[in-house]
Amino acid sequence: MRSLLLFFLFLGYGMGFAQTNDADYARENYKKREVYITMRDGVRLFTSIYLPKDSTRKYPILLQRTPYSVAPYGAEKMKALIGPSAELMRDGYIVVYQDVRGRWMSEGDFVEMRPHIDNKTAGSIDESTDTYDTIEWLVKNLSYNTGKVGMWGISYPGFYASAGLMANHPALVASSPQAPMADLWRDDSYHNGAFMLPHNLGFYPFFTNRTDNKPTQAYNKPFNFGTPDGYKFYLNLGPLKNSLNYTESLGKDPYWKANLDHPNYDDFWKARNILNHHNGIKHAVMVVGGWYDAEDLYGTFKTYQSIEQKNPGINNIFVVGPWVHGGWSRGDGDILGNVNFGQKTSSYYRESIEKKFFNYYLKGQGDNVFAEALMYETGTNKWRNFTEWPPKAAKEKNLYLNANYKLSFEEPQEKKSSSSYISDPSKPVPSSDYITSGMPREYMVDDQRHASRRPDVLTFQTDILNDDVTLAGNIWANLKVSTTGTDADFIVKVIDVYPDDAKDNPNTAKNMKMAGYQQMVRSEAMRGKFRKSVETPVPFKPNKVEDVSFELQDVLHTFQKGHRIMVQIQSTFFPIIDRNPQKFVPNINYADYSDFQTATQTIYHEKKNASFLKVRVLN
Known part of the structure; x- marks a missing residue:
């Protein structure tokens, strides 16, 4: 989902494997710059830029926009892992992270899954305009960039990559929405009207409406269930309306309250369906997801289908492996619970798929040998390539x-x-x-x-x-x-x-x-x-x-x-x-x-x- 768990898993990856290897590489080879980039309506968005120290050559830009904070803050403080993977970090990119408007250090008002505007008038803003304005500033103000930009993001940042597809800035040549939120009602909140209870209640105490934007106040204290037994906790909680009085943060959280107030697929949810707007995309796209993504399985498949149907002729690649939410970005991807997949699918993806995708479109390296759909077949545990998904032979x-x-x-x-x-x-x-x-x-x-x-x-x-x-x-x-x-x-x-x-x-x-x-x-x-x-x-x-x-x-x-x-x-x-x-x-x-x-x-x-x-x- 817009998952806090994913955020901490990234931190865990950075503090485990990355702490002794990648963090040292990042500090030795990158320098950091923090800036405010002004959008067309005057709102300034806080942006962290990681620049290769070697300025003798030019580099393409990789951009991620996030509501989860670009921390750590401070020009002297570095991420342990820069970019989508350690493999891409070592290949040499300018990597940019941005707090979306209204979150953390950025100005403006935050709107959950801000509705996209197809027919914009003067002064209209949405996530595609913020993406365009950000890219415009980056290519004009970063001295040794190649003029080519790629976007990526997982979960909620995946939504921002998906919404940014329609920016159509000429410098944007490759995007990878990964496990993207797409239609909030059908994706994360309600599955055909059935409310995903621990998924949401476990998230919103952390995703409260912040107005102070103090980076030191990272996340609220962990939710205290009072018992390790979630079955017991939620049964004792009783009707869901009791949650409003259970914690101060939930009772005051407008996003949690919105979930409870809108059980039907009404205009509130329809406006947040980005799938209706994937028109006019001209650059290469790679949608990535996992068969066992409990958060955004719907968003993964429907995003690929939406782009495919509305933009015939573009290079729209689809990759699905035996992964949980964001599992391709960390670890080996060889096991899940009691099930063994027989090979290190995540490391294979990072090295042989994601790295090659961005290097081809942003650096012109390698060959365009990507199949339309690169899918991992579970049960027999093997990768398969298809010219379309689902395969016509099925x-x-x-x-x-x-x-x-x-x-x-x-x-x-x-x-x-x-x-x-x-x-x-x-x-x-x-x-x-x-x-x-x-x-x-x-x-x-x-x-x-x-x-x-x-x-x-x-x-x-x-x-x-x-x-x-x-x-x-x-x-x-x-x-x-x-x-x-x-x-x-x-x-x-x-x-x-x-x-x-x-x-x-x-x-x-x-x-x-x-x-x-x-x-x-x-x-x-x-x-x-x-x-x-x-x-x-x-x-x-x-x-x-x-x-x-x-x-x-x-x-x-x-x-x-x-x-x-x-x-x-x-x-x-x-x-x-x-x-x-x-x-x-x-x-x-x-x-x-x-x-x-x-x-x-x-x-x-x-x-x-x-x-x-x-x-x-x-x-």
Whole structure:
């Protein structure tokens, strides 16, 4: 997300590996300059410039704009790692960081994901104009620059790179939005209307509305949960409206309050959808993301698709690896939780993809040998190149739920067939089977055996596969459901079931066995009240069969011979998703204890009312 966690992970990277190597290199080879750059409306933005000490040659510029602070402040204080990676730092670039308007040392008013203006008039400003004005100043005032600029950013800075695409300054020749926030309602705050609870509550106490801009007051004190058990904490918190009184920072935070006040996809959120504005882009773009990005998976895929659809002919590269949020920028990328990917995917990306991309477009080094889509296939653990994404060779098929909890590509034939479970919001299904206070980064590959053993989770699975089955592209859940309540959440999980003789790997937890492991491959939620419209929610009519359809986002995963494909369906996934009271209320975020009730949810798998997942099979 606009993730504070990502910020601290970067610091950790800089203070671990970088402290003894990269930090020394940075200090020996770079000097720092701090300036205020004036925008067209007179507002001045604080900018840190890291210049190579060797002034005998010229260098291209790499620019990142951020709401997370360009710290450390002071011309004598240096970042431990300068630029996107140690590899690029050593290649020689002028690297520029800027506090966006209204944040930290920059002047002006901050607006969360400031709306883009397509038809600008005199005096109009947005992130694209601030990007243009910044680049204009840099190329005119930095004495030994080549006149070529590249942009990059991860998460919230990824949004600023994405919004800066439309600056179209002639010096901007390469941009890389990485895990970019794109549509705040669908990305970070709500997934099809289901609120991402620890993801947001863990973030906003840090991302408060600062007016003093004192760099010494870096971040507020860590949020005190009072217990390491997030399940217990959020259950005891009760209805979400209680959060406003829980801490002073949350109660006063306009961004947290905005999330609670706007549960529907209204004009507040629509204005913050940058995907509607990716027009007229003329330079090379490389969108980067991770299959296991719990924060901005939607933003990654939709940003690539938006640029591709609106700007035919430009070089729009797409890179996705087996990474968590920002995982490609640090570490090795060879493991996640109990899953081992067999190779150092992150270091490969930094050296063989990102470095080559910027060096080619900014320095003219190397060859333009980039495939349209460089994707890591999980399950078989290998990189694959495609000329488009999703690959045209992937054929759409329906994976049907069937009687007796069977999953098959064969359509159900029963005249009457359904499965039911009782959903109790006071005893929600845990999103993890271990103790954690927030949203663990590995939850997207976690073992799901704890869920399949619960009576309030429906579990369907195929027979043992006789051949590999590779899914490539997005997945759509198409459910036929009914409920005894007037609202309900439906969470769908696609799972790779390992054989009963699967061997442990070197990173398997001590209390875990990979034999029979149920690895989550993809999951997503739908708040049922939004099944017909994300703008205007409507209640369910109790016991009436209705359609609930939603996208689970893309995968490139091979279910290997000897494995099974499993689908789980449930109505709680706590605390990662806040609880639905299962009673229709205008705004769930202000529901009372009395609104929460049990309900029986029914999923139909009969000839007239077939439930299925539409998948893309690449074999």
